[in-house]
Amino acid sequence: MKPRIILSNKQFDLTITRLCYQLIETHNDFSESVIIGLQPRGIYLAKRIHARLQEILKKRDLKLGTLDITFYRDDFRKKDLIPNSTTIDFIIEDRNVVLVDDVLFTGRTIRAGLDAMLAFGRPKDVELLVLIDRRYSRNVPIQAKYVGRTIDSIASEKVKVEWNETDGEDKVWLLTNES
Amino acid sequence: MAREALMTRMTKLSTKHLLGIKDLTKNDIDLILNTASNFKEVINRPIKKVPSLRDITIANLFFENSTRTKLSFELAEKRLSADVLNFSASGSSVKKGETLIDTVNNILAMKVDMVVMRHPNPGACVFLSKHINAKIVNAGDGAHEHPTQALLDAFSIKEKLGKVKGKKVVIVGDILHSRVALSNIFCLQKLGAEVMVCGPTTLLPKYISSIGVRVEHNLRKALEWCDVANMLRIQLERQDIKYFPSLREYSMLYGLNKNILDSLGKEIVVMHPGPINRGVEITSDVADSKQSIILEQVENGVAVRMAVLYLLAGRQEN
Numbered sequence: 171m172k173p174r175i176i177l178s179n180k181q182f183d184l185t186i187t188r189l190c191y192q193l194i195e196t197h198n199d200f201s202e203s204v205i206i207g208l209q210p211r212g213i214y215l216a217k218r219i220h221a222r223l224q225e226i227l228k229k230r231d232l233k234l235g236t237l238d239i240t241f242y243r244d245d246f247r248k249k250d251l252i253p254n255s256t257t258i259d260f261i262i263e264d265r266n267v268v269l270v271d272d273v274l275f276t277g278r279t280i281r282a283g284l285d286a287m288l289a290f291g292r293p294k295d296v297e298l299l300v301l302i303d304r305r306y307s308r309n310v311p312i313q314a315k316y317v318g319r320t321i322d323s324i325a326s327e328k329v330k331v332e333w334n335e336t337d338g339e340d341k342v343w344l345l346t347n348e349s
Numbered sequence: 350m351a352r353e354a355l356m357t358r359m360t361k362l363s364t365k366h367l368l369g370i371k372d373l374t375k376n377d378i379d380l381i382l383n384t385a386s387n388f389k390e391v392i393n394r395p396i397k398k399v400p401s402l403r404d405i406t407i408a409n410l411f412f413e414n415s416t417r418t419k420l421s422f423e424l425a426e427k428r429l430s431a432d433v434l435n436f437s438a439s440g441s442s443v444k445k446g447e448t449l450i451d452t453v454n455n456i457l458a459m460k461v462d463m464v465v466m467r468h469p470n471p472g473a474c475v476f477l478s479k480h481i482n483a484k485i486v487n488a489g490d491g492a493h494e495h496p497t498q499a500l501l502d503a504f505s506i507k508e509k510l511g512k513v514k515g516k517k518v519v520i521v522g523d524i525l526h527s528r529v530a531l532s533n534i535f536c537l538q539k540l541g542a543e544v545m546v547c548g549p550t551t552l553l554p555k556y557i558s559s560i561g562v563r564v565e566h567n568l569r570k571a572l573e574w575c576d577v578a579n580m581l582r583i584q585l586e587r588q589d590i591k592y593f594p595s596l597r598e599y600s601m602l603y604g605l606n607k608n609i610l611d612s613l614g615k616e617i618v619v620m621h622p623g624p625i626n627r628g629v630e631i632t633s634d635v636a637d638s639k640q641s642i643i644l645e646q647v648e649n650g651v652a653v654r655m656a657v658l659y660l661l662a663g664r665q666e667n
Contacts, residue, residue, distance in 0.1 A: 246663055251663065256391075285400070289396040289399075
C-alpha cells in the first residue's frame with residue numbers, strides 16, 4: 171500500500187484553528203492557563219497553537235513551555251534516549267495546563283510527561299491536546315481531550331507529521347511497513 | 350533543530366567505562382557536555398530529582414580521601430534516583446589485607462551495577478575493568494586521571510565563554526602530582542583548545558611538551574597569553590621530597606593575586622578544582638572575585654556526573 175495523506179496542508183490549517191477555538195471554549199482568555207509542548211515533536215504543534223491563540227485572542231502574553239520527558243521514560247536502557255531542552259519559565263502551581271503532543275499512540279510518552287510536569291509544581295487541571303489520535307493502540311489508560319484527527323491504524327503502520335519548520339510543508343502521512 | 354543534526358547526533362558513548370579522558374572521542378565528550386546541560390536545568394527545578402536510574406545500584410569506593418568528588422557523585426546518583434552504597438577504605442576490611450579484586454567482587458556479589466572508584470594507585474580502574482563485570486567510573490586514580498573533573502572544567506569554560514575551541518587555557522602549579530592536569534590537557538586538546546602548563550621546573554613532568562602543550566615558567570607571561578587560568582593546589586601530601594624552597598616563595602612566584610590579575614588589562618576566567626589553599630596558589634580576594642568560577646565548577650560537577658552515570662547506565666551492550 172502506498173503512503174496515504176491523512177491531513178493535507180489545507181486541512182491541517184483548519185484543524186489547528188478548530189483546536190484553538192475548542193481551547194478558548196474551556197480556557198477563555200488563558201489568563202489562568204498555560205501550554206506545554208512535549209519534546210521533541212510536540213513543540214511544533216504547541217508553538218503553532220500558541221501563535222494562533224495569540225492572534226485570535228489579540229494577546230501577547232500567553233504562556234508557552236517545552237518539556238523534555240527523556241529522564242522519566244519507562245523504556246530507558248531498551249533504546250538510546252538523548253534528552254532535549256526543557257524551558258518552563260513560569261509557575262504551573264494551580265494553573266490549568268494543556269499538554270500538547272503530535273501523535274497519541276501507546277500513551278507512554280504522555281504518562282512520562284505527566285510525571286515530568288509534576289517536578290514543576292501541582293497544576294489545578296491538566297488536559298491533553300494531540301494532532302493525531304491513533305485509536306485502539308493504547309498501552310496505558312490515557313485519552314486526549316482535544317483531538318485533531320482520529321485514525322484507525324495497525325501497529326506496523328506509522329504516522330508521520332511533517333512541519334513547515336522542518337519539512338517544508340504541514341502534512342500528516344500514514345506509512346505502511348513496506349513504504 | 351534541523352533534522353540532519355538529529356540524525357547525525359550521537360546517542361551513546363563509545364566506551365563501556367569512564368576510565369580516563371584519553372579513551373574518549375571528541376563526540377563522546379560533546380555528548381556528555383550536551384547531556385550535562387540538560388541535567389543542569391533539572392537540578393535547578395523546584396523538584397531536582399528524575400527517576401532515570403531507579404533500578405540501578407551504584408557503589409562509591411573511595412580508597413583515598415575526598416570531599417567534593419564524593420559528595421558530588423553521591424548527589425548526582427541520588428538526583429538520578431539510583432541506590433547508593435558508600436565505602437571508604439578506612440574502617441574497612443582493606444585494612445585486614447583484602448585485595449582490591451576481592452573487595453570489589455564481594456561488593457558486586459550484592460548486585461551492584463556500577464562502581465565509582467577513587468584509588469591512590471594510577472591505573473587501578475583500568476585494572477579493575479579487566480577483572481570485574483560492572484561499569485566503572487574513575488573518580489581519580491593517583492596522579493593519572495580524574496576524568497569527571499576535566500569534563501566539568503570543560504563544561505564550565507564552555508558555559509562561561511560560549512565555546513572551548515580556540516580558547517587558551519593555562520594550568521598553573523603542581524602539574525607533576527596532578528591527575529586533574531593530565532585529564533584537563535587531554536580533554537581541552539580534544540575540544541580544540543590550546544593548553545599551556547606553568548610552574549617551577551621541578552613541578553612540571555620532564556616530557557610534558559611531548560603531548561603538545563606549551564611550557565612556561567613565568568606566571569605573568571602565562572596569564573598574558575591565556576583566556577582561562579586553572580590554578581592547581583600544591584599537593585603536599587604527594588610530595589615525597591622538597592620541590593621548592595618554601596611555600597612563601599612559591600606563592601610569591603606562582604600565586605595568583607589581585608595585583609597581577611588587575612594589571613593584565615583583560616579579564617581572564619579563574620578556575621580551581623578545589624580544595625583551595627587560600628594564600629598559597631590563589632589569594633582569597635581572587636578566589637572570591639567576579640572572575641572566579643570556582644563555585645560554578647562545583648555546581649556543574651553534579652550535572653556532569655549525572656550525565657556520565659546516565660549515559661553509561663543507558664549504554665546497550667551488543
